[in-house]
Amino acid sequence: MTRILGGLALLCAACAVVVGNLPLFLLPPKAPALYPAVAALVFACAWAAVAGVRQRGVSRFDLTHPDGGKARTPLLNAFLRLCITLLIVLGPSAALGQAIGPDGAHGRHIADVREAGGGDHELRIDGVVGKPRDTGVTINDHVQYAATVTVTVPFTSGPRVVTVEGVHTLGAPVPGETVHLLYAPDRPDLGVLENPYGFFDTLFPMIFIWGFFAFPALFVPFVMSADFLRRARVFHPLVHLPAFAILAAGGALSLPLALGYPVSGVDLALAIPAMVTPWLAAVWAAVALNRV
Structure with missing residues (x-):
């Protein structure tokens, strides 16, 4: 059950990053872009709850060094690498694109035009x-x-x-x-x-944005060893819960533009911290995993 819930959480998170990077929700309304992220958070919380119940009375050594399932480890590691890489590399650009405007009366006017076809x-x-x-x-x-x-x-x-x-x-x-x-x-x-986006409201220029943010992807696999991935698959409240909270906070910064049209200028104040939350979550998880 934990493997299914964890896989669904990562899959939904990867979908949220991909959807957030596509030129589909650059203009309001933006709420549909958050649906995969909400699903990822729900599955992640369910994974943490089920894992926490199952780990009661089990030593941390036995949890971190599970027996069996060795034949599936390479496939799981490849899946984890792909999803984590997407979150770390393209997560910031997705958060930036969804947290930024247009807002205020101008944003509402644009939404009216969009809704009218x-x-x-x-x-x-x-x-x-x-x-x-x-x-x-x-x-x-x-x-x-x-x-x-x-x-x-x-x-x-x-x-x-x-x-x-x-x-x-x-x-x-x-x-x-x-x-x-x-x-x-x-x-x-x-x-x-x-x-307000013009040329950037198309797919072609997004390729350059992906390329800019995706450059670190060349180095991510080198820091995600098999041992790191194995330990990351085991729920630890001091590692995963703060990382989930950081990612959820980044998603919450997109809510004002997803649910309404805040005062003009708010979007940029929200977009910058939203952009760095995937990196902060990754740094926290990496440091905390080494400590535990």
């Missing part, structure tokens, strides 16, 4: 209203500008010329240039918004 669209700029503002941000040696532009939006009821404020471009915007905008084709009353 809206999505990201590339539209050409018809004209620029006023003078573009230099945002002071430079990306790949290109200065970012914010401007008010007019675009022709092909709504279902017919094309309309719409003025959109705060559209960001690399370099001063010019007519004919394409921009990423959010709108619902069937709901022109919801207006047109700049997509």
Whole structure:
């Protein structure tokens, strides 16, 4: 039973990390992205409860050096390495992507557009209203500008010329240039918004993000010896419960954006600590396992 519950917990945790890294829930509502994480926490708590009951009266030596099951050890170790590597390496990027905005009234507006069947669209700029503002941000040696532009939006009821404020471009915007905008084709009353992610609301750029966070994966297998994995499979309250608590705290930091639209600016304050919780849990588990 403990092997099944533990395997389900790790499998759900790995699914949560994969889902959190996909460009599916970058914009609200974000609650579905947390479902696998909640399932992982439930299975982990069940594993800890069942293991704790079974370990009563059994010496720690016998628990840490179990007999039998040797034929399954290589497969179990491979499964553990894969899941732990995903948690350590891609967990931070998943936590960052799900804990960060948009929030506030802007986030609610975006959610309304999404729920009405809206999505990201590339539209050409018809004209620029006023003078573009230099945002002071430079990306790949290109200065970012914010401007008010007019675009022709092909709504279902017919094309309309719409003025959109705060559209960001690399370099001063010019007519004919394409921009990423959010709108619902069937709901022109919801207006047109700049997509806060634009190009990053697709799969291709996520590959570069995965590559950045996945680089440490090359070194993780070297620190996870067979002895370490064997001891990690045995429940120890001083090792696993604090690690679970740290991971649960990281998931809790995503709740404000999953359940509502907090005051603007809260997302970044939540995203940074959420990002480091998988690493903190891994460090705690590694140090605590060596001590016990």
